[in-house]
Every structure is written in C-alpha cells, then in structure tokens.
Amino acid sequence: MTREYDFKSIETRWKDHWISTRAYSAPDFPDPDKKAYTLTMYPYPSGDLHMGHVEIFSIHDTIARFARMGGHQVLNPIGWDAFGLPAENAAIQRGIDPKKWTYDNIAMHRASMEQLGCSFDWDRVVITCDPDYYKWNQWFFLRFYERGLAYRKAAPANWCPKDKTVLANEQVVDGRCERCGTLVEKRNLTQWFFKITDYADRLLDDMALNTGWNDRLRMLQRNWIGRSHGAEVEFELEGAKYPVTIFTTRPDTLWGATFFVIAPEHPLVDELVRGTGREQELAEFRREVDSLTEIDRTSTERAKKGMFLGRSAINPVNGENMPVWIADYVLMDYGTGAIMAVPAHDQRDFEFARSHDLEIRPVIRPPQGTEPDGASMTEAYVGPGTLVNSGPFDGTSTESSVEEVTRWLESEGRGRAAKNFRIRDWLISRQRYWGTPIPMIYCEDHGEVPVPDADLPVVLPEDIDFTPSDEASPLANAHEWVTVPCPVCGKPARRDTDTMDTFVDSSWYYHRYLDPHNDEMPFDPEKSARWMPMDQYTGGIEHAVLHLIYARFVQKVLVDMGMAKDPEPFPNLLNHGIVTMGGKRMSKSRGNIVEPLEAFDLYGADALRLYMLFSGPPEAPFDWPAEGVAAIGNVTAPWLQRVWRLCEENRDVVHVGELNQGPAEHALRKHIHRTVKIVTDDYRSFSFNTAIARLMELVNQAYRYKKVGGNHPEVMSELVVTVLKLLAPMAPYLTEEQWHRLGHESSIHETPWPDFDPSLAALDEVTLVVQINGKVRDTMQVPPGLTEEELVTRALVSEKVQKYLDGKDPSKTIVRPPGLVSFVVG
C-alpha cells in the first residue's frame, strides 16, 4: 500500500525526535583522527531567518551531515551574534526592550533552524549578549591592554552622523557607513584601538597556511592589509627641530626629488609656518580642505590644491634645497604624512608640479629612446630604465636600483629599508548602548585604570535612556552605573561609557563553542586544542575584510598568549554567494522577499534545502526566479515525491535467494555503483547541484527498469538503500523516514556512507570518437582498455570514416585512450 508523502508530519516528527534525543551533541574530547569541526558564521538575530540564511544553512548542514556519515565525530555548533545596532534601533523606534527583542528573534531563528533540519549541537549555544559570554570579551580586553595591544588615543575617527557612533575603517565603504549608507564624517575623538598593525606581516604571510581558501578571498585580504616595500628617508627641514621621515617605494628616484609635501593636518605644519607671515593663508587653506567630504578629498578627478610654506627641505642625497608645500593629495593617515615629490616619475607629483610651476627633473632613462626632458614631458615616466643625474648611481638599472640605493642610504645613515601597510589599527570603541561595556575606569588621580578581573563582568545597565546623541554615549545616562570607586584609591571615578565593536565578540566565539559553560576562563585551551583548527568554515564573502581579518588577528594573539596552537583558525573556508531576487537584496520595502516559512508550509524543508542546493554551485550568487517559493513546487518537490514513490513501491522487496542477474540488472547495478563513486566526489568538492543531477539520473533509470518489467529484489533493494544514503545529507527528513520504513531502528544519519565496487563502477564500454581534420565524423561503442593500435583499427572500420578519408592515408594520427582517435589528411 503506497502512502502519500506527508512531509509536514514527517518533518515535525523527526525534528522533535532529533532534538529530544540530542542526536547531534558532540563530545568534549573526540578521537583526534575522526574529529570534524564544521561551523557556519553565526547569524545576527534581526527578525526571522531569511533565504540567505537558508542557503548557507542548507549548504553547511549538508557538509556536516556528509562528514558524520563519512565516519567523523562531528562538532556542529550554532549561536547568535546578539549585540549590535538593530536591537537598539528597534528599542528606540518602537520602545521595545533590546534584550527582549533580541531573545524573541533568537527563538524564532532557532525554531526555523530546527524546522530546516539543521544538525546543530543545541547543548553548546553561544549568545554574545549574555553576560556569561561578554564577560570574556572584557577579560580579553584586559589581557590585550596588559600586552600593549589595547590602547587609547585621540585621532580623527570615522563618525556616522545617523548611527551616532564611530566606525572602524573596515566599516566604511566608499566613504559611507557600511550599515546605513550615510556619508561618514571625520571627528577628533579619544578612542580605544586594538593594535592589529603589529600583526600585519603575520596576517599576510600566514595566509599561505589557508590552503582551503579561494583566491578571491586571499586577494581581498592582501589588498586590505596592503603591504608595500621601500625605504624611509630622513629630510632636514628649515624651521623644524627634528628631521622629518618620509616613506617611499622608489628611493632610487631620490635625485629627482624637487619639492617636499606635507599633509595639511600634519602637526609639524604650525611649527613650520610660525614666523613666515603665512599663518592667515594656512588657516584659509585648511578651512577649504576641511569643507570637502572624504569622497571629494580623495577623488583623483579633482585638481590638486596646495600651498607653499615658505620653507625649504634639504635633499639628503645631494644637499639641494627643495621648497616645502602642503597639499591635499598627501594624506595624514598613510605612510608618515609627508612625501618627497618626484614629478618626473610620479603622476600625482607631476600634475602638482605642472599646476604650481615646480621643477620636473628626470632621473630615469627609458630602455629605448632618449632621456625625457622635464620641460616637454606630458606625463610622468613610471617604467623601468637606467638611472641618470643620480650621482654615484648613474648607469644603474631600475631592476636593482631600489635595493642598491637603500643599502647606500643605510650606510650613510640617512635612511633604511622599510615596509608600509595600508591597514590601520582596529578602532573598537562604539558610542552605542547594546554592546560589551569597555572595562576601564578613569580616575582623576590615577588616570585610566583597568577593572580588576574579580569585578568582571561589567554588566550592561538596563532601563536607561539609550537615545544616542552627538555629545555622549547612551551609557553616560546611567549615572549610578558610571560612577564607581577607583580600583586603586577608592575615590569616585567614572567608567568608560563606550561599548565594544561587535566584531570583538565574533573574533573568538569559535573557541567558546568548544567549552561553552566554562565560568573560570573564556575556554580551556586543552578542550579547544582537541577540536581546532576548524575543519570547515562556511560564510559570506562580505566578511572578507571584517570578521575574517579580526578573527585571524585575535587567533594570533591567542597563540602568543599560549591559549591556542594554530596560527590560522580557519584553513578551509567556503564562501557562498548572496541570495537576491530580481538582482536586488531581498527587503520588505522592495517587496521581493521569499519567505522560508511559506516554503516549509507548502513544500517542506527537504524540498527547500534541495532547491537551494540544486540551483547552482555554492559559491555562485543565487537569484530567486520571479515565481518565488512556487519554483520549489516545480523543481525539487515533485522529484522528492518521485523518490518517495520509488521507495514505497519497493519497500517490500527482500533478499531472496541467489543473485541471478540478467543484463538489465547488471546495467542497473553498474549505474548504482558509478553513482556512488561520482556523487561521493561531488560531495567532497561541494558540487551538490551535480550530485543531485546524478541522483535524478539514477532514479530515472530505476523507473525505466521497472517499466520494462524489471523487479529484481536485491538490485532494487540496493538501489533504494543507496539513493537514500546518498541523498540523506541533503534531504535528511525523507531519507530518515524511509530508512525507518525499511525496518531500521537507528538513524540513517548514523550509518556509514556507501562504498562502491570499482569493477562495477567502471564503464564496460566507452564511446570511441573519431575525428578527421578536427571534426567529429563518427562515434562507436568499444570495450574499455583497448590499445592505441586497436583503437585505430576500430576507427578505420567505420564506413563514415572511410568516406571522409577518401582513400588517402592519414598524414598524422593522434590517439587519446580510452576513446579518441583523430586523423589528419592532406
């Protein structure tokens, strides 16, 4: 009796069963040879799950379940990135308690994850807004402070006027706030930083250890860290007490330096201008620069503005005087904020020299042609060549000149080899409420005093007015909380009222899963070492320069603290593409949301999972078709029905007697074993769409076999069991249900992955393709394993081939076993 595939009751039943039996709980101490730590980036709980989550969870859960069936002990935890602005904004706009809002959303998320069939270990949930978690953010902050890796400084910071908080450089995209798109302003503020720049070299060099990263991600990080090699050179400046250091990647062009430029904000500028009578002019120039937005200021389209300071600098290589300028194209926060200008060989300097009538002196002669002439050049020459007008280095090739000049500078005591980085220290202070309080106290007598470990956590006060303002952080409104005795002297002091960037939370959470209930330490390094490094991480490419760079940095600090052993935490990372509809990110205001709940209701979790997996490779972006959820009803839902019926119709087949196979059975068995081989490879390379395609072919073949009267019990039994197992990681519910209907007591997800018999998986004929002059002229079926001579003989038998050869002998014959012969004739 065939029963309908009632996915609703099946999915609900198994979901509850897996939860109540804690089916996916992992041990603390796994067998080192069998452990597999699979993780997906924890979500931010703003509302319920959306289709982007569904895609990543479908991919990720398939990977975790495949590892489990492959005989691994799998740790597959989940948690929530629960601090952050959306909770606070919901609170401000709708008067909801941010904590309640967050936990309500987490509950919705969790229900949807369970419904989707995610094999998470629910005993290890980590929620970052829980004091048991953020206590350890504070503990790490104090350890960083002790190691000189957390420091406070006044600096121009990126300020988002809408969110009313500062942002890290990584959170500013094209001069705008990454979250809300508002133009970012610069503000001078005293803020806490983590010294990620100390780790810049290691962050770059250790990337080689991340063998399971794609090139795109590597490149994004490399660009962001932005290491360049060159030299630091010291210049004496008239009117300055100390020499000024510049960084250049082209020390070999030093003899072509004809002026010196400093950033307008450089602290030295006031000192230099004092007494030159140009103070008024300077103030005006700065006002003009200040009035520009960051976007305008850094636009290469704009003409470069500058002002002569009335001072000169001495070129250390030849003692020449060069005029000192300030110009808006020199940036305070890159390099040293000062440059030597070589207009003949740098396009920016060239443009500036032309518009301000400064000398252009070529010092590189191109390999061909003549020495450029400064007066007639139309653009800077940046190519290779031979040094000229360069004192002792005349005649040196640019291939070696950078190195040689640097050595010379070092021996003369005028400079040294240097590296420069684009990456800035990580600004972690936020002037917002819903985050980890920074555990520092400011005392009139003792300055900044760390909160003693014994007083952790510094708990976020509740019931305060958290409306943000331009003047103070919301926590400043918690007057009773702010005022605290100084840990040193006991006199009244004030707490830091800023909270930490939420990326601090996510930079070490993957260790907390390994010891989630520890109240003595953030995690026991022993326990962590049993599961780390992570075996497979999955997440979005949008975190390429945010989470992934911060977490790698913190991991390296953990190594230095002796709390971790692996320099790289995530050697294998799978990036999934973004999910859109009509090419646009789904959002309520656009009305282009495809709802997971509707999909669960109409087609079931298995059909939804399978649909996401079948739509293309995991890395590719995924654009929902216009029909929305209904697409599932056309694609994977009917196919699952087909699988269901196949199982039901063959449920009663049992092993009976000898395996007397006819040719049809033999062909079908071969198909089964070939499918196991190919689908297993597809799983390993995350090619789930083709794995599903191969399973569809096998199921089609089974229906065809039955249609012609095939009914061999053993072969059909093997087929049904194999299809169920190969499908189990992707469609966990249907396969579990059918597994039990076949009479098994235990879960299909705990059974071993199927093996294949290589002799059955091998093809027993191959298609021989015969080409003449590069065109396919005939194909024929031949046994595998023929020698090259035999293949040629077979090819020549063909009438079509003979027709195209037209009696001529091939002038060339190429044979590529197992199935290609190519003739070339006259």
Add this chain to the structure above:
RNA sequence: GGGCGAGUGGUGGAAUGGCAGACACGCUGGCUUCAGGUGCCAGUGCGCGCAAGCGUGUGGGGGUUCAAAUCCCCCCUCGCCCACCA
C-alpha cells in the same frame, strides 16, 4: 586609474584541451482525467530538410593546436575589490 572574476539555449546550470548544452525548469505534442491540477511518455540550441542528414553554434575579433566554452593577445559588457597608498 590599478587589480580580480564572469559572459554558454527561453531560464537555472553542466562540461577546465577531446561528442557543447548533463540534470532540471519552461515550452510543444501525446496518454491518464468529466475538467483543472498531479502523474506518465515523447520532442525541444539555431538554419535547411518529411526524414536520414548537412551546416552552424559558448559576448566580438584574431592566434596557438590534429582538436578550444576551456590556453594566449586585443576589444565590448557586467560584477566585485582597491584607489591622490607616496
């Protein structure tokens, strides 16, 4: 301005030097059905042809090769990253 990636039927995609379009969706026709839906079967890149077949075809142009979606050069389009980065 620099760098990286992509461009294949009506659609999602497959093939990474060796039969282009696997597997699906859609569409067309047929069977089942009172009908709709479901289910099942067949066809489906384009051109000519009743068909067998022939030609043609992976953004455009050129090249390498017996053989190119795949490798190389130029161009176009789209996406992403970096960007007055010294």
